[in-house]
Amino acid sequence: QLQLVESGGGLVQPGGSLRLSCAASGFTLDYYAIGWFRQAPGKERERVSCISSSGGNTNYADSVKGRFTISRDNAKNTVYLQMNSLKPEDTAVYYCAALPGRLFSLCVSPGGMDYWGKGTLVTVSS
Secondary structure, eight states: OOEEEEEOOEEEOTTOOEEEEEEEESSOGGGEEEEEEEEOTTSOOEEEEEEOSSSOOEEEOGGGTTTEEEEEEGGGTEEEEEEOSOOGGGOEEEEEEEEEGGGGGGTTSGGGOSEEOOOEEEEEOO
């Protein structure tokens, strides 16, 4: 059974940092592009960042460029999202999702993804 499990969310003050992890079980992430998406209350789910299967290509939403960094460790079957300089508007449930690596270009909207985790809540507040 293919599963993605997010972890690392929590409450952080503005300006703080968190690192989210997305661990896969039941399959190897080597052949999959992975995306991080988020959904704030009352808003649509949006792409945050994506990384290709090799890790050689990444993309970011304009709102997080320069603050967030996506990376992967295929040996650990895990993808990370390092979030720095967090703002209250980053508050959301963060999801990781996967799609076949050859379809990396589709990793720009939720509809393009095949497999989803259940999410982890990030709250940025003083």
